[in-house]
Structures are given as structure tokens and as C-alpha cells.
Amino acid sequence: MKKYTYTEKKDTRSGFGAGLHEAGKKNDNVVALCADLVGSLKMDAFIKDFPERFTQVGIAEANMIGIAAGMTIGGKIPFTGTFANFSTGRVYDQIRQSVAYSNKNVKICASHAGLTLGEDGATHQILEDIGLMKMLPGMVVINPCDYNQTKAATMAIAEYEGPVYLRFGRPVIPVFTDPDQKFEIGKAWMVNEGTDVTIIATGHMVWKAIEAGEKLAELGIDAEIINIHTIKPLDDEAILKSVKKTGCVVTCEEHNKFGGLGESVARLLTTELPTPQEFVATNDTFGESGTPDQLMSKYGLDAVNIVEAVQKVMGRKK
Amino acid sequence: MKHTIKELEDIASQIRRDIVRMVHGCQSGHPGGSLGCADFFTALYFEVLNHKKDFSMDGIGEDLFFLSNGHISPVWYSTLAHAGYFDKSELATFRKLDSRLQGHPTTHEHLPGIRVASGSLGQGMSVAIGAALTKRLNNDNSYVFTLHGDGELQEGQNWEAAMFAPFHELDRLICSVDYNGQQIDGPTKKVLALDSLQAKFEAFGWHVINTDGNDMQSIVEGLHYAKTLTGKGKPILNLMSTQMGAGVDYMMGSHKWHGTAPNDEQLATALAQLPETLGDY
Numbered sequence A: 001m002k003k004y005t006y007t008e009k010k011d012t013r014s015g016f017g018a019g020l021h022e023a024g025k026k027n028d029n030v031v032a033l034c035a036d037l038v039g040s041l042k043m044d045a046f047i048k049d050f051p052e053r054f055t056q057v058g059i060a061e062a063n064m065i066g067i068a069a070g071m072t073i074g075g076k077i078p079f080t081g082t083f084a085n086f087s088t089g090r091v092y093d094q095i096r097q098s099v100a101y102s103n104k105n106v107k108i109c110a111s112h113a114g115l116t117l118g119e120d121g122a123t124h125q126i127l128e129d130i131g132l133m134k135m136l137p138g139m140v141v142i143n144p145c146d147y148n149q150t151k152a153a154t155m156a157i158a159e160y161e162g163p164v165y166l167r168f169g170r171p172v173i174p175v176f177t178d179p180d181q182k183f184e185i186g187k188a189w190m191v192n193e194g195t196d197v198t199i200i201a202t203g204h205m206v207w208k209a210i211e212a213g214e215k216l217a218e219l220g221i222d223a224e225i226i227n228i229h230t231i232k233p234l235d236d237e238a239i240l241k242s243v244k245k246t247g248c249v250v251t252c253e254e255h256n257k258f259g260g261l262g263e264s265v266a267r268l269l270t271t272e273l274p275t276p277q278e279f280v281a282t283n284d285t286f287g288e289s290g291t292p293d294q295l296m297s298k299y300g301l302d303a304v305n306i307v308e309a310v311q312k313v314m315g316r317k318k
Numbered sequence B: 001m002k003h004t005i006k007e008l009e010d011i012a013s014q015i016r017r018d019i020v021r022m023v024h025g026c027q028s029g030h031p032g033g034s035l036g037c038a039d040f041f042t043a044l045y046f047e048v049l050n051h052k053k054d055f056s057m058d059g060i061g062e063d064l065f066f067l068s069n070g071h072i073s074p075v076w077y078s079t080l081a082h083a084g085y086f087d088k089s090e091l092a093t094f095r096k097l098d099s100r101l102q103g104h105p106t107t108h109e110h111l112p113g114i115r116v117a118s119g120s121l122g123q124g125m126s127v128a129i130g131a132a133l134t135k136r137l138n139n140d141n142s143y144v145f146t147l148h149g150d151g152e153l154q155e156g157q158n159w160e161a162a163m164f165a166p167f168h169e170l171d172r173l174i175c176s177v178d179y180n181g182q183q184i185d186g187p188t189k190k191v192l193a194l195d196s197l198q199a200k201f202e203a204f205g206w207h208v209i210n211t212d213g214n215d216m217q218s219i220v221e222g223l224h225y226a227k228t229l230t231g232k233g234k235p236i237l238n239l240m241s242t243q244m245g246a247g248v249d250y251m252m253g254s255h256k257w258h259g260t261a262p263n264d265e266q267l268a269t270a271l272a273q274l275p276e277t278l279g280d281y
Helices: A012-026 A044-049 A061-071 A089-101 A129-134 A147-158 A205-218 A236-246 A261-272 A292-298 A303-315 B005-026 B031-036 B038-048 B070-082 B088-093 B124-137 B157-167 B197-204 B216-228 B264-272
Strands: A009-011 A030-034 A054-056 A077-083 A107-111 A140-142 A164-167 A172-174 A189-192 A197-201 A223-227 A230-232 A249-256 A277-282 B064-067 B144-149 B173-179 B207-212 B236-241
Touching (some): A012 A030, A061 A089, A061 B157, A107 A147, A205 A223, A205 A303, A249 A261, A249 A303, B005 B038, B005 B088, B005 B264, B038 B144
Parallel strands (some): A077 A107, A107 A164, A197 A249, A249 A277
Antiparallel strands (some): A189 A223
């Protein structure tokens, strides 16, 4: 198992804030909008340097999505910022008609996704957003795994023409990816090469997959770990290549197993290479109040759950 | 004036003929609101709008128009064809398989003149605000026009947008409301009364003007006047009274022709009331 270490912990939303600031410095057409959550979305640096390119919309997310769609007409590249729940479910029809169907170059940037939002509880902890967004034709769906990857992803989507959903989170987590990485949309990152099982993880679950890989190594299991940061378009080639070698797969996501990354992987494998698969994901449930760690544990999203899923899926291998 | 009132009325008559023929041709679509807005579209595209013949999505240096109540697409398609955006023969494909003239307007099929999809109601004002913000950032002093149904104003997103535009002093935004008092399930007064739209928009900080949307003189003067109101920090709302089905006697003033196609006999009756002025498609 390749050794991963970290010297600091940071939130992925701060990676977004830093990436937005960099994208703004690089391209005058980058503009930002927010629905009364500037501090939570870490947009302060962008606003300080480019006040005229920032629009405070107030608590009116539907209007924000429509305005963003309109701002593309004339060449702007709008980044909208609010919590994941209010970025997706609340404004689904606005995204569907004014952004996706109209093929507008809008970047929907969503913080506080999943259970790790914590104490605010289920009203704010969306676990369905990946499913909602990946079903929209033409929508790119990205869920990066740490501060550095989120920063790189934010800069990369500014250079991509078309609608994008970028999902990130609230808690501080280890920073373990390369600060100078080049982010390629739709390209999987090989975290660790192995032979016994393929673990495919996205977002906050990537670090947990690394922790699980270390535990599995102690048990004599050689896990291949792949980071899928781009859920759509999915890196079919990387997944198929790995699964051909290992013969079984565990998918890990901070999202409902109905409609998430796991289902995308299952769809691919069912048609191309039927393979035993286990899902580490929430199971058709809403969240609740609690600390992020308590919630990840209660809802089965810890390293120990990945280890158990690996043992189960390896038992199903032919 | 680029045209006389009579010339504009003749264009509107041809657009009305196209509308009933298009809706009859596919036996679906929305003739009522389309007919009611034929004068507005004629005035806008042939007299008021500063637009370029070669369509570009970005519309730099030209006025933009967004149709929020997308179901009245027949009137827009006919107007765009006669204004030179595409050949009028294409009007025959309306709502048919593989057509660029979808039931509701879309950018998806790359029809020149359309800059955003509409159909699901209540989204057009927000999009227009975004386009106006970009024009401001680009130092582009062109105008942004919209049209909304009156029943459509029951959608809450309109009021988010209505609150935003005056706060940001978007005084080159000119929104018109097709105030015909009808919607699918009946008169707006019975479905969900709008009460005084003038008082509502003025309370939100808009400059409200009133026009007769089926009187060419009134609508042309109203839209020209609206353009002169810039510089005062207020977006402009053109409250435009219209008759659903205007120009076809048996369709006028009733919600029953909101989304119903005429049969062969009804088509003949309608066309007899609408002189062919520019040549049918």
C-alpha cells in the first residue's frame, strides 16, 4: 500500500474559494454569484479583488440560477455558490431548462454536501444531489476529495465550456493530493495499485478508502484504490481495466446508493463486464443532527465499513 | 418610425395568418396568446428592437429579447422568419419531428433568434436580468426586453427577479406583461387573482407604463417611451392589455383557445378575417 501522509487538514470549500480566486485572476470573464452564503462558500477573496464581478442575489436561489444562465449571454462564465441542497433540488427545473437544456456555461458550485454538514440536520444534508445532476443531459458532475483537488477542479472547470456541477463539503479533512496537480475532467486518479479488489471512491470517502487500504494490507489484502472525482463523464476505461484485474469492486460515496457513483459504476459493469459489487453509501435514508464523525459512523461511511464491504465482495468472486 | 402604423398592422396580419395555419398544421399549440401578442411582436421586431440580422448568441451591441411564456412560440417563430432570421418555409415544420421549431422555444436545435429555452414558466425575467448584468459589465448600452404571461406571474421566481432588478438599478430592462386576464383553467380572476399588477410592481420599485397591446400606435409609442426612461435607476414594466385570440372573432376573449387547434372549417373562418399581406409560407 502506497503511503499517504498529510501535514494539515482543510475544508474542500476553502479549496473552492482559492480556486475561484485563481480562476478570477486568470480570466476576466469569470463572475460569481451567491445566495447569502458568502462566508460559507469562502468567496471572500474573489469578492475583495473583483467586487464588480460578484453578484449577491440574496436568498433567492431560483433567481440566481436564471441570472447565471443569462450572464453567459455576452460571454461571462458564472460560478453560483450555495449549499448543495439549495444548488440542486431546490432549483432543479431552473437548472434543467435555463442551464442544461439551454447548454449554458454555468458552474453550479455546491458546498456542505452530504452528512458531514453535521449539526444542521437532514433539511440541509442532501444525499441525492449527484443523482439529480448526473441525470441531466450534458451536465458534468465533479466531487473532489481534498482541498488541493477542489482548488484544481475549480480552476479546470473555468476553462471547460458547458454546464458543470461541482460538489464539495464543510468539514476539515486531510490534504493529501499534490498542490500542483493538473485536474483533468473525466480522468480517474490511481491512488494505489493492487490486485485483490478495486475500491472506487469519491469526495470525502477517498481518504477513508486510503485508511481502509492500510487496514486491508495488514489483513494481507492488496486493494487497488481509484479516485473517481468526475462522476460524469465516468472514466469507463480506468474502471474496466482495474476490474478486469481484480474481479470485484467496492464503491464509496457520501451519498444515497440510489442514484450515486455506485450506480454509475454498476451500470457500466452490468453492460461491459458483470462483476460482484458492494456499495458503501447511505441506504435510502435522510440524515440527522450530529457531528460529522458521528454521522459518518452511524450511517456506515467509515474505513471499517469499507473493509467489511471488501471482505464481503471478495467472498463473492468467482 | 421605420414603418407606418398601417405597414406594421399588415405585418401583424400576416403573422396572425401564420399562427393559425401553424397550429392547424400540427393540430396542437397555443393560438390564443400568440394572436393576442402579434402586435407586440411586430412592434418590437420591426420598429423598436435594435438587432442584427446575423444572429449571434452573445448579442454584443444589440438589444436582446427573451420570451418567458414560451408556449406562445408560434408568434415568435413567425416574427423571426419575417424579420429574416430563417426562411419562412420552415414555419411548416412547427411541432413536427426533427424540426428546429419545437413546441416551446429552445436553443437546443440552434434556431437563430432564440437565446434560452422557455416553456416551464417563470424563468425568463431572471435570465434577462443576467443578460442585462453582463451588458453592464461589458459597457454595452443596449436594452433587454422580455415578455411574460399574466398568469405566469403566479410563479414565485418572478417576484425574486422583480425584487432584484430595481435593487440593482437595471433601468435598461424593459419587461412586458401580456395582460389578457386568461389562463388555462379560466379567467385569472377566478384561478388566482393578480389584483393590481401596477401597484405590485410599483411597490417593488419598477416604473410601470400602461399600453394597449392590440393597438399598434399604443404599443409602438409605449415601447419607444419605455426606452426613454433609462437613467432613472428603475426597470420598466409595460403592463400591456390584450385580448387572447385577438384578430379571430371566435377565439377572442376566452381561455378556451389558449391551447386548442382550429379544425379545417375554423381555419377557413379565421383566414377570411386575416388578410395575406406578405405571402403565406
